[in-house]
Amino acid sequence: RKEVEQDPGPFNVPEGATVAFNCTYSNSASQSFFWYRQDCRKEPKLLMSVYSSGNEDGRFTAQLNRASQYISLLIRDSKLSDSATYLCVVNGRWMNTGFQKLVFGTGTRLLVSP
Amino acid sequence: DAGITQSPRYKITETGRQVTLMCHQTWSHSYMFWYRQDLGHGLRLIYYSAAADITDKGEVPDGYVVSRSKTENFPLTLESATRSQTSVYFCASSFSQVDYGYTFGSGTRLTVV
Numbered sequence: 001r002k003e004v005e006q007d008p009g010p011f012n013v014p015e016g017a018t019v020a021f022n023c024t025y026s027n028s029a030s031q032s033f034f035w036y037r038q039d040c041r042k043e044p045k046l047l048m049s050v051y052s053s054g055n056e057d058g059r060f061t062a063q064l065n066r067a068s069q070y071i072s073l074l075i076r077d078s079k080l081s082d083s084a085t086y087l088c089v090v091n092g093r094w095m096n097t098g099f100q101k102l103v104f105g106t107g108t109r110l111l112v113s114p
Numbered sequence: 115d116a117g118i119t120q121s122p123r124y125k126i127t128e129t130g131r132q133v134t135l136m137c138h139q140t141w142s143h144s145y146m147f148w149y150r151q152d153l154g155h156g157l158r159l160i161y162y163s164a165a166a167d168i169t170d171k172g173e174v175p176d177g178y179v180v181s182r183s184k185t186e187n188f189p190l191t192l193e194s195a196t197r198s199q200t201s202v203y204f205c206a207s208s209f210s211q212v213d214y215g216y217t218f219g220s221g222t223r224l225t226v227v
Contacts, residue, residue, distance in 0.1 A: 032212040042220070042221070043218035044218050045218070049215065099162070101162065101212065102215070102216060
């Protein structure tokens with residue numbers, strides 16, 4: 001089972017729509033959760049962290065469900081500029097070296113049309 | 115300039131040649147990472163470094179070598195490039211292991227012919 005799984009999409013939505021993405025993770029001990037945005041041929045950029053109580057940043061809302069091991073991202077009032085790939089990111093298991101790394105999902109593609 | 119920079123942005127090389135991708139960050143972040151991104155695979159960790167002179171293998175280290183003699187630099191070397199190493203390479207840095215996410219450089223698009 002992959003450590004982080006996302007629906008690849010694409011999600012095609014009209015401007016102004018509300019769209020939600022889910023992501024499941026396998027490590028029940030994960031403590032750090034993020035959503036990244038990646039535009040075509042560009043680097044991933046941190047969109048927002050995800051906190052246990054849920055958090056909002058403008059039109060974006062992130063939720064965490066520890067019991068079911070998934071996180072979600074809700075985008076309200078979609079803009080053309082929201083078209084991108086959204087990566088779900090979770091901290092993975094401890095490695096033998098005592099290091100812990102972030103695990104990136106393969107992303108969900110969003111296309112917002114006029 | 116402040117931030118994390120990668121060079122070159124684009125590189126075409128021949129099979130069998132050695133090529134080095136550069137990564138430089140100005141934040142004095144302890145942690146640095148090299149990823150490759152290919153269609154269908156997402157971001158895969160090649161090597162990471164917890165501090166100067168401390169490096170370790172990630173998921174796909176074969177064919178790559180790293181060094182980190184200074185905190186700010188983390189070059190990635192392909193010892194003998196193969197076509198399967200054609201990819202987009204991203205360097206990232208962070209001041210903590212996982213708590214605050216990683217900041218990525220703008221990437222190097224490498225083509226091996």
